[in-house]
Amino acid sequence: MRTQALGLLARVAAGILFPLVLGASGCCGCPMGLCSSLMKGLPGPGSSPPTTGPSLGVGGGAGASEAEAEAGEPSAPLAPEGAQAERQPVHGSAKEPSLSLDSRLPIRGALQKQASGKTRFVPHAATAAAPIGDGSSFVVAGATGLWQHDTNTLAKRSRLVPGPVLDVAAAPDGARFAYTLSGGRVRVVEYPSLKQRTAATVDVPVRMRFSADGKHVAFGSESDTVTLLDVATGKTHVFDTDEDVNDVFPLPDRPGEVAYASDDDEFAIVDVLKGRKVFGSEPLVERWRSTNRPFFTMRDQQAVAYDPVTKTLIGGGDDNMLWRVDDLRGAPSIRAPIELGGNVVEIACCAGLTAVDRAAYVAVDDLRVRAVALDGRLGPQFGPLMGSVGSFKIRIALLPSGDVLVVPQGTLYRWGPRTGEALRSSDYAAPSTLSGSALDADTVYVLCDTGVCVVHRVAHGAPAADVETVILGELPGLGxxxxxxxxxxxxxxxxxxxxxxxxxxxxxxxxxxxxxxxxxxxxxxxxxxxxxxxxxxxxxxxxxxxxxxxxxxxxxxxxxxxxxxxxxxxxxxxxxxxxxxxxxxxxxxxxx
The missing domain is CATH 2.40.128 (Lipocalin)
Incomplete structure (x- = not known):
């Protein structure tokens, strides 16, 4: 299994390698000859490389019945629904991306039946994304369902599952993906057949990830549990951590072991199959603190990952630090943490062909993503999108082309670290940017942009996967x-x-x-x-x-x-x- 996992990561890494910059000196952290030769052979966005990169997710939608989910029985393949005509994405710079919408473009969303029985307009808002197949497509989980997109244009192609879908994650080879629904219902689906492989119900997860070989899905929950789902059998194994679990990462070299980040101020590893904790970061951190005497302490950990090439366990959280544990399988030791200027909320691991080039993409809570070499060098940066840190949601997924999917606060970007471009989807809206009023007959939004406010309306009719507002005109006034x-x-x-x-x-x-x-x-x-x-x-x-x-x-x-x-x-x-x-x-x- 270890050989297979390393092979998959190596093929992915070839597409994501980038020149790293030393934070202090600004000197090139990657030999130009090596970087240039690798870059020449990289496929562009939307091309068809042999495999997809690792994906990240957070947690739910529609599909088989709860009884099927409990039994793990397969159901009929997903039935895709069509979308509106393709809308051109917005080209911009990764240095100055924005959550703002063009007020003169219709707002897209779905007409969905609510628990009350009434139909309402729900704007498309993204939660997580994952590349599937050869990387020319990816799926997005969000308020209006699970959507399949074209990687090159970002255009929505079809809705695979009616919403809301809470999370999605894909196997590293892109051959299957999993999505979560309300109440912890989980479906694992083969791609491209869209046949359900298995289903289960777990503690409502806040994060989910596939193992490197695609045979298991790990879930972390605020019910203090780490759950491991066997894709072949539909069986689940649960470990009670006695603490909120904020992230999980199945370890590629040992089936059954899952790293997790917790509210107990540490990241740890549990053997879910054997029901025991096998590693905790707290003793190492305290030993490091006793020697270095920093002014800070480790706080709630929000993200965790493991790089099998360098054998480095990575964690980060509310202490603004990225922590690295070396020689995990031998004599574990911890290095001085990397200060990132905000609470770490997400880690996508890892890029680079060799141990020297390995890097993770790390997000902090001002909606900024930074490439960070595992030796501490800093690389390209996306954002920030907000002026200050806060409890802002963001997810990252690595594409085999070398680009990165960034899902901040309901929106969707494809970021090119090598080019500095940030391509934004025109289909998804950050809920905080919308001012709306919903009545039984219709929903009205007033969207303001560059000093102009435009009034939008959408009538409530029969449920529909993809509709857009009608623009009534500009609001005659100031804001x-x-x-x-x-x-x-x-x-x-x-x-x-x-x-x-x-x-x-x-x-x-x-x-x-x-x-x-x-x-x-x-x-x-x-x-x-x-x-x-x-x-x-x-x-x-x-x-x-x-x-x-x-x-x-x-x-x-x-x-x-x-x-x-x-x-x-x-x-x-x-x-x-x-x-x-x-x-x-x-x-x-x-x-x-």
């Missing part, structure tokens, strides 16, 4: 402050002009109406509350309270809150039939 829905299907979109609030009404099924200017000051910080199906309240920072109504159209001042102190609440008090303002430490006052 969008609120969207207030009324029971008759009308919406009042609040914007501003000349430092006053402006209302733009949108009737059910109709066009944008002429704007109505109000005397209300457009100072930021106003609060909105619903009175009834035909009236909303607006309280300005200065205390003035207005009512915004659907009939008649417009806003009227009903009074002023004269109290002082921070406003903690603003709502309609049905008992007194007045607007109620809560002030921290000062009780309530009423208007009028």
């Amino acid at each position: 969008m402050r609120a969207m207030l829905p009324f029971d008759n299907g009308t919406r009042a979109i609040v914007t501003s002009k000349d430092n006053k609030l402006r209302l733009v009404y949108l009737g059910p099924g109709g066009a944008l109406e002429a704007p109505i200017d109000t005397p209300a000051d457009a100072s930021f910080g106003e609060k909105y509350a619903r009175r009834d199906g035909g009236t909303h309240g607006c309280m300005l920072p200065g205390g003035d309270v207005y009512e915004i109504t659907a009939s008649p159209r417009g806003a009227r001042k009903v009074g002023t809150a004269a109290g002082s102190g921070p406003v903690s609440s603003f709502d309609w008090d049905a008992a007194s039939k007045r607007w109620r303002i809560g002030r921290r430490g000062h009780g309530f006052e009423y208007v009028p």
Whole structure:
């Protein structure tokens, strides 16, 4: 098995090798002759190299019944559904990628039936991606299902599974992939036949990965478990770690052993089949700290990987450090960690043909991805996408062409570390960028970009895999402050002009109406509350309270809150039939 795993990694590594840069000196970390000769033979994006690279995933969609999942019985092949016409991706630089959407392009999504029985528009948002087959295609798990994409153009080709699908991972040779659904239901599917190989139910996973030989899938869960699924038999083996598991990585040289990252401030290895823990990083880290006396301590570990070429175990987490353990099978030792300027949330391992060239792609929580050589050198960088670190979600998958799939905050990029290009899919939207209002009949979005806000609408009809919004026009005003829905299907979109609030009404099924200017000051910080199906309240920072109504159209001042102190609440008090303002430490006052 070890020989097979090394062979697969070597073939993948040839496509991902890059010149590494020393962080301190800026000197080339890879002999130019060696790098140049290898680069000449690399296939381009979308070509057909012999095998795919390792993929990463996080966890769920639709498919066979729960009974089939429990029994591990095969079901009928997946039935792909068509997608909208191909949309050109957005070309950009890896130095300045953006989560922003082009407000003049329709938003794409699916019409999905909700638990309530109503159909709603759900924008396409990606969670994880994995290359399949020869690498000319990849699959994306997300809010609207499991989608197959063309690697070269990023275009959606078909939906394989209705959504939501929580995660996807693929075997290193691309011959099968697994996806997870709500409740921990897992399906393993052969590719390209799309026949289900096996199914199971596991503790709801936060991460999942295939073993190097594709025979097992490992899962980590916040239920404190590491689970190993045997693809051939459908049997699962579970190990209770007594701590939240944030990531897993099946070790290629020993079937049954899985490395995991935990909330117990360490990464460790368990033999799931034998039911025992065989390694923990804590003693090594404490020994290193006692000698080097750094100001920091190891904190929750979020990501883990193992490189069989250099025999290095890698971990990272909330301490901003990338840790490396050498000689894992002999006399394990730990090296000084690499500071990465943010919490480590993802590791894709590994690239490079030789031990000298081996590197991992590491993501931190400002949505930045960095190539990091296992000897500490720093290579090409993607992002950051955010100005500060936070609990932002990002996943990485290595493509055999040498490019990298990056899935940050619901969006999708193909990054070329050698060229510095970041190609963004036009199909996926970061949920945080959308301001929407959903009623029974339709969903309306106001999307703002480069100072222009565009109003989109999509009608709710029969469930459909891939639909897009209809653009109603530009919002006549400066930005969008609120969207207030009324029971008759009308919406009042609040914007501003000349430092006053402006209302733009949108009737059910109709066009944008002429704007109505109000005397209300457009100072930021106003609060909105619903009175009834035909009236909303607006309280300005200065205390003035207005009512915004659907009939008649417009806003009227009903009074002023004269109290002082921070406003903690603003709502309609049905008992007194007045607007109620809560002030921290000062009780309530009423208007009028």
